Amino acid sequence: xxxxxxxxxxxxxxxxxxxxxxxxxxxxxxxxxxxxxxxxxxxxxxxxxxxxxxxxxxxxxxxxxxxxxxxxxxxxxxxxxxxxxxxxxxxxxxxxxxxxxxxxxxxxxxxxxxxxxxxxxxxxxxxxxxxxxxxxxxxxxxxxxxxxxxxxxxxxxxxxxxxxxxxxxxxxxxxxxxxxxxxxxxxxxxxxxxxxxxxxxxxxxxxxxxxxxxxxxxxxxxxxxxxxxxxxxxxxxxxxxxxxxxxxxxxxxxxxxxxxxxxxxxxxxxxxxxxxxxxxxxxxxxxxxxxxxxxxxxxxxxxxxxxxxxxxxxxxxxxxxxxxxxxxxxxxxxxxxxxxxxxxxxxxxxxxxxxxxxxxxxxxxxxxxxxxxxxxxxx
Numbered sequence: 001x002x003x004x005x006x007x008x009x010x011x012x013x014x015x016x017x018x019x020x021x022x023x024x025x026x027x028x029x030x031x032x033x034x035x036x037x038x039x040x041x042x043x044x045x046x047x048x049x050x051x052x053x054x055x056x057x058x059x060x061x062x063x064x065x066x067x068x069x070x071x072x073x074x075x076x077x078x079x080x081x082x083x084x085x086x087x088x089x090x091x092x093x094x095x096x097x098x099x100x101x102x103x104x105x106x107x108x109x110x111x112x113x114x115x116x117x118x119x120x121x122x123x124x125x126x127x128x129x130x131x132x133x134x135x136x137x138x139x140x141x142x143x144x145x146x147x148x149x150x151x152x153x154x155x156x157x158x159x160x161x162x163x164x165x166x167x168x169x170x171x172x173x174x175x176x177x178x179x180x181x182x183x184x185x186x187x188x189x190x191x192x193x194x195x196x197x198x199x200x201x202x203x204x205x206x207x208x209x210x211x212x213x214x215x216x217x218x219x220x221x222x223x224x225x226x227x228x229x230x231x232x233x234x235x236x237x238x239x240x241x242x243x244x245x246x247x248x249x250x251x252x253x254x255x256x257x258x259x260x261x262x263x264x265x266x267x268x269x270x271x272x273x274x275x276x277x278x279x280x281x282x283x284x285x286x287x288x289x290x291x292x293x294x295x296x297x298x299x300x301x302x303x304x305x306x307x308x309x310x311x312x313x314x315x316x317x318x319x320x321x322x323x324x325x326x327x328x329x330x331x332x333x334x335x336x337x338x339x340x341x342x343x344x345x346x347x348x349x350x351x352x353x354x355x356x357x358x359x360x361x362x363x364x365x366x367x368x369x370x371x372x373x374x375x376x377x378x379x
Contacts, residue, residue, distance in 0.1 A: 003046040003329055004349050013045055015355040018372030022351040040359055043367060044325070047333035047347050048086025048356035049310045052158060052340065053116055053206070053240055053267035055091045055283060057274035062090045062103065063284035069103055077112060079275060081377035083309040084332075084366040086356040087346055088112050089157050091269075093284040094119030094130035101151035113340055114157035117150060118206065121161040121171070122186035128211045129297045129304035130186065131285045142171030156180050157340055160206045162187035163197035176201025181339055183240075184222050186211045191224040198231055204339055205239035207269055208256055209248050210303070226260040238339045240267040241331075243317040244308035246294060250320035257321050265339055266313045266332045271295055271305035315364045328364065 001008040014021040014034070056062045058079050060072040073090055080088065090112060092103060104115065119127075120136045127135060138145050150156070158181040161168060175182050184197055185206025190213070194202075205212075205222055213221035225237050243253060243266055257264055268274070273281040273290045280298060281288050283305055287298035295304045308316075310332055318328035337347020345354050355373035358366050369377040 001042070001044050002349055003044065003326060006330065007326055008044060013349065013355075013357070015373035018355055018374075020349055020351055020353050020355050042362075044329075044360045044362070044364075045349070046084075046329040046358055046360060047337075047349055048358055048369065048371070049084045049314070049332040050113070050336040050340075050347060051080070051085050051088040051268055051270075051310050051332075052113075052265065052336050053091050053118070054080075054088050054270045055093060055305050056272045057270050059272060059276060059281075061272040061282050061284065063092045063095050063099060064282060073112065080310070081369045081371075082366065082379070083311045084314075084358040084360070084369055085310050086358070086369065086371050089114060089116040089340075091116040091118055094122065094127070094134045095284050096134055097149050097151070099284075100149060104151050104155050113342065114155050116158040116160070117156060118160040119186065120149065121145075121159075121165055121168070123162040123164065123188045125188055126162070126186045126211045126213075128186060128302060129283055129286060129288065134285065138165055138167040138171055140167055142167040142169075143174045146171055146174065153178060153180060158183055158204065160185045162189060163202065164189040164193045169196065169200050172197055172200040172202050176203075179341065181341075184212075184225075187222060188213055189222055190219050191221055191228065194222045194225050195228055195230045198225065198228075198235070198237060203235070203237060204265075205237065207242050207247065207267065208239040209252055210242065223256075226256060226263065236263060236338070238263045238265050238335060240265050240269075241317070242267060242269045242306050242308065243313040243320075244268075244306045245316055245320075247303060247306060253317065254321050257317075257323060261323070261327065263335070264331045265335045266310065266317060267336075268308050268310050268313060269305045270307060270309070274307045274309065276307075311364065311366050318364060325364070 002011045014023045160183040172182050182202040183204035183206045215223045271283045278290045288304040289296050297304045334347045337343040359368040367379045
């Protein structure tokens with residue numbers, strides 16, 4: 001059963017040279033026959049998962065520029081294949097400029113999209129696990145501060161910032177004008193400030209409900225974007241959810257999904273400790289403690305990312321929301337691809353797209369992972 005056109009349907013999947021083929025054109029134009037056949041039985045074939053917020057895992061911290069960064073990213077890329085993730089955005093939390101400059105200098109031919117810079121232009125009050133001494137403000141114009149801090153923006157897919165910061169509007173317009181997805185997060189913004197940010201080009205919300213003003217019936221804050229009537233025509237606001245059963249209560253997850261199902265993007269927000277035993281680890285410039293499934297800033301009860309895997313998030317979302325299998329899978333594939341503007345290549349199994357896909361059983365457990373039509377992992 002192949003996930004296509006928002007539903008599971010019985011169909012063969014044809015692949016050549018890393019792309020998904022139109023079998024009708026293949027047979028009529030070339031009288032083609034398959035060189036290699038794979039029987040997937042009654043399993044599900046879905047687009048490969050895309051994680052737009054992952055800080056590291058398996059002992060690797062993307063915000064620690066010590067050692068071989070390229071090797072660290074490659075190590076995580078290889079390990080998360082077993083979770084069905086075929087593309088991802090290595091995410092850097094608030095760091096000093098030299099860290100951004102060093103990480104941005106690498107060019108990788110790996111299964112990832114580009115970098116997600118989460119901070120340092122965020123609210124001190126809602127910084128969460130981000131170290132306060134590295135937070136920055138935006139001076140008049142905003143653009144010079146972006147370049148001074150990040151070095152350049154060539155490898156950047158997304159930037160998370162707080163829209164209530166002075167001069168953020170110019171920064172949002174500059175980033176979105178460069179094709180970079182601007183996300184609102186770690187913020188004290190009210191709804192009108194969030195709506196203005198969207199009108200300037202922002203299109204994502206970083207881990208909805210977490211590190212932002214709580215929903216209030218007289219001013220719902222950033223959360224109110226899910227039902228705002230001031231979104232420009234033709235625009236979509238997406239929002240990330242850490243569906244690990246810890247960061248968001250199942251009822252809040254259900255509320256968000258029912259209010260705006262097409263915008264939900266599953267993210268792991270995974271930290272160094274993903275895949276490792278409990279104990280003390282790092283997230284950027286801070287120490288974190290892993291206690292069971294919880295990740296805390298050391299010595300506090302402040303949540304610091306997660307140790308969830310993407311397949312875990314898909315299963316948890318499916319279970320607690322009561323959504324369809326198709327909706328759960330698309331929240332980890334189609335929606336993040338749409339957010340990043342790459343759904344013409346990834347996140348679907350349409351003809352001509354990259355042959356990145358996963359094979360799952362009926363429990364939504366990943367059994368095989370393929371990139372460019374080649375099997376790269378098998379359970």
